Amino acid sequence: MAENTVQARRSLAGKVALVTGSAKRLGKAVALRLAAEGADLVIHHGNSHAEAQETVAEIEKLGRRAAALSADLRKVDEIRRLFVEVLKEFGRLDILVNSAANFLPASMVSTTEEIWDASLDTNLKAGFFCAQAAAPLLRRTKGAIVNFADVGGLMGWPGYIPHSVSKAGVVMLTKVLAKALAPEVRVNAIAPGTITMPGDPPEWEADFVKLAPLRRTGAPGDIADAVSYLVHAEFMTGHTLVLDGGRNLGPAKEEFR
Numbered sequence: 001m002a003e004n005t006v007q008a009r010r011s012l013a014g015k016v017a018l019v020t021g022s023a024k025r026l027g028k029a030v031a032l033r034l035a036a037e038g039a040d041l042v043i044h045h046g047n048s049h050a051e052a053q054e055t056v057a058e059i060e061k062l063g064r065r066a067a068a069l070s071a072d073l074r075k076v077d078e079i080r081r082l083f084v085e086v087l088k089e090f091g092r093l094d095i096l097v098n099s100a101a102n103f104l105p106a107s108m109v110s111t112t113e114e115i116w117d118a119s120l121d122t123n124l125k126a127g128f129f130c131a132q133a134a135a136p137l138l139r140r141t142k143g144a145i146v147n148f149a150d151v152g153g154l155m156g157w158p159g160y161i162p163h164s165v166s167k168a169g170v171v172m173l174t175k176v177l178a179k180a181l182a183p184e185v186r187v188n189a190i191a192p193g194t195i196t197m198p199g200d201p202p203e204w205e206a207d208f209v210k211l212a213p214l215r216r217t218g219a220p221g222d223i224a225d226a227v228s229y230l231v232h233a234e235f236m237t238g239h240t241l242v243l244d245g246g247r248n249l250g251p252a253k254e255e256f257r
């Protein structure tokens, strides 16, 4: 019985997932994982048109259906159009993963109104309006939303003030959406620490490794595992899973061992 339950839980066959910002990097890793579990995929993207087509091709090789749809998530009318297109192309939506974001450095001195607005609009406002547009579809399918916060939204990076605030907002957005959309739709989030990919500046890894008790950065597979877990976690809503190698705990101190 338990084995059957696990098997049933793992199949996303017949379901449709939209991952924002999934032409490349973490969004792509999540899209590929959901496709490997059986879902058809909407590859939302902004400007990465060629990469989005490559991701679609990779998903089709897995035997799943996929479509690349672009929208500037800073514009609410584009978000609404995106979900109209999803309904037209796929007829349903079961999973929304709000992964698209920017990561703009901005300190106490260097933060401008433009950077503030770009950070909050893309990282926080877009997540709300995607959820608003998706809600009628997700209620119908008893679906799930997974938001992307950031450990910076829990700890606060002084070199990334608007970014940190936007991601702290994602944690609250997740809680309030979980209440607003219950009981039909579950809403959870992940808060990653540094996840390294080929081409990332080497100092990102070096800085993080010094400060994280697990002494490594994350890999895209760590993120895909967590999103998959949240998609299937039928008794969890409003929760933010922290995936940061223990970074938010502070460095491991020898003297207390």
Ligand SMILES: NC(=O)c1ccc[n+]([C@@H]2O[C@H](COP(=O)([O-])OP(=O)(O)OC[C@H]3O[C@@H](n4cnc5c(N)ncnc54)[C@H](OP(=O)(O)O)[C@@H]3O)[C@@H](O)[C@H]2O)c1
Residues within 6 Å of the ligand: 020, 021, 022, 023, 024, 025, 026, 027, 044, 045, 046, 047, 048, 049, 071, 072, 073, 074, 098, 099, 100, 101, 102, 103, 122, 148, 149, 150, 151, 191, 192, 193, 194, 195, 196
């Ligand atoms: N990578 C990490 O170490 C890390 C750590 C903590 C949290 N996170 C979070 O994890 C998520 C994914 O991270 P990532 O590093 O893969 O992200 P990323 O490469 O910085 O961005 C993902 C995608 O977001 C899209 N995007 C940005 N602004 C947009 C807009 N206005 N309209 C439409 N699309 C837009 C871009 O699409 P196009 O390229 O198509 O324009 C981009 O490819 C983000 O929410 C990030 O904050 C990542």
